[in-house]
Amino acid sequence: MRLIIRDDARAASTYVANYIVDRIKAFNPSPENPFVLGLPTGSSPQGVYEILVNKYKAGQISFENVVTFNMDEYVGIPRDHPESYHSFMWKHFFSHVNIHPSNVHILDGNAPNLEAECVAYEDAIKRSGGIDLFLAGIGEDGHIAFNEPGSSLASRTRVKTLAYDTILANSRFFGGDIDKVPRMALTVGVQTVLEAREVVVIILGQRKSLALQRCVEQGVNHMWTLSSLQLHPHPMIVVDEDATLELQVKTVKYFKSIEKVAQEAGFEQILPSKVRTGNGPVAPQTKISKADSPTILSPQPTTSRLLGATPATEYPIRSVSPDLVPDRMASRIPEPGLNTRLTPNPEQQDPVLEVTDPYNAPMHSHLYGAVIVCFTEGSYTVWSTLPWLLYIKTLAPEDNQGSRDTIVPLSL
Numbered sequence: 001m002r003l004i005i006r007d008d009a010r011a012a013s014t015y016v017a018n019y020i021v022d023r024i025k026a027f028n029p030s031p032e033n034p035f036v037l038g039l040p041t042g043s044s045p046q047g048v049y050e051i052l053v054n055k056y057k058a059g060q061i062s063f064e065n066v067v068t069f070n071m072d073e074y075v076g077i078p079r080d081h082p083e084s085y086h087s088f089m090w091k092h093f094f095s096h097v098n099i100h101p102s103n104v105h106i107l108d109g110n111a112p113n114l115e116a117e118c119v120a121y122e123d124a125i126k127r128s129g130g131i132d133l134f135l136a137g138i139g140e141d142g143h144i145a146f147n148e149p150g151s152s153l154a155s156r157t158r159v160k161t162l163a164y165d166t167i168l169a170n171s172r173f174f175g176g177d178i179d180k181v182p183r184m185a186l187t188v189g190v191q192t193v194l195e196a197r198e199v200v201v202i203i204l205g206q207r208k209s210l211a212l213q214r215c216v217e218q219g220v221n222h223m224w225t226l227s228s229l230q231l232h233p234h235p236m237i238v239v240d241e242d243a244t245l246e247l248q249v250k251t252v253k254y255f256k257s258i259e260k261v262a263q264e265a266g267f268e269q270i271l272p273s274k275v276r277t278g279n280g281p282v283a284p285q286t287k288i289s290k291a292d293s294p295t296i297l298s299p300q301p302t303t304s305r306l307l308g309a310t311p312a313t314e315y316p317i318r319s320v321s322p323d324l325v326p327d328r329m330a331s332r333i334p335e336p337g338l339n340t341r342l343t344p345n346p347e348q349q350d351p352v353l354e355v356t357d358p359y360n361a362p363m364h365s366h367l368y369g370a371v372i373v374c375f376t377e378g379s380y381t382v383w384s385t386l387p388w389l390l391y392i393k394t395l396a397p398e399d400n401q402g403s404r405d406t407i408v409p410l411s412l
Contacts (some may be wrong), residue, residue: 013047038134155189
């Protein structure tokens with residue numbers, strides 16, 4: 001991940017606008033192979049749109065062969081409403097550049113079938129060859145597009161209920177009246193964004209500093225959908241100094257040092273030529289034979305494992321559980337008679353067992369509750385079966401000392 005830090009919002013917006021212009025020029029789009037650009041709305045990208053318009057008017061860039069897909073749109077407000085995202089994009093960008101209206105794609109929040117509208121939007125992106133660069137902003141809670149906290153990282157374009165914090169934040173565009181803010185929206189999914197060849201996010205202001213910190217310094221978390229960029233092979237986040245207030249000092253210094261060293265060495269972190277140039281000349285590439293299976297030299301991409309989810313067409317049949325076979329401790333002891341004792345059906349067992357003591361004397365045993373009494377010639381032994389104590393009492397009438405008691409505690 002690249003983190004570009006600039007002094008203020010204007011400098012950050014200028015960097016993003018220049019980067020987009022360079023990408024379009026390097027791609028060298030044509031009517032047959034246009035550059036596909038994903039675009040956001042909101043306050044953060046307004047400065048970028050303003051600079052892009054100025055560059056177009058100065059003759060530095062053309063949008064004639066650029067196709068755009070917007071991230072989201074409110075549900076239920078008219079298309080010509082001043083706060084609809086249709087109105088926003090035409091007011092701040094489309095009406096000022098030479099983009100063809102047929103190349104502009106924005107979700108229709110008033111479609112008769114919203115689910116069908118979302119499916120058709122995904123199909124339109126695929127027919128265009130996928131998105132080359134997705135520009136994005138974020139909310140204060142770290143949502144990208146309208147993928148609110150808790151959204152699936154494998155989600156695609158769909159209808160989304162807006163969180164209260166988002167409704168409250170967007171009320172400033174509706175005269176501060178929270179009741180006028182729509183409660184639902186259509187939005188591209190997290191997976192839709194991650195499938196773009198490149199993602200560029202602009203984050204401005206202290207209010208979004210916590211979201212940036214969660215994305216950069218912590219792990220992937222669906223409660224902060226911006227953090228999903230950690231799974232993308234070519235993400236870039238451009239911020240101003242205010243947005244870094246929650247980052248550790250060493251984190252800020254680290255990313256600034258990377259950019260400084262790259263500039264001093266004359267090295268620019270760019271996309272591979274095959275991804276970046278489009279219709280332009282492709283630099284020679286080293287061919288490496290593909291490994292049959294993932295190895296340490298040829299690992300499988302993380303995104304293909306984590307975010308390559310597709311609807312299942314077949315479901316495995318649950319295996320039949322085997323019959324329950326009771327397991328008795330007696331069956332684990334290699335004692336011929338003990339294996340048939342203490343079973344669930346004691347009425348089927350012979351209460352008298354023939355065993356042999358260490359002196360090869362004939363012995364009989366009887367079970368009396370928790371006590372086993374073993375009779376031998378002239379003496380008998382009492383065995384206690386209590387789990388915490390093995391009590392052995394041996395009586396020998398011919399022994400002048402009488403009975404002998406042996407208590408052996410058992411380890412639990």
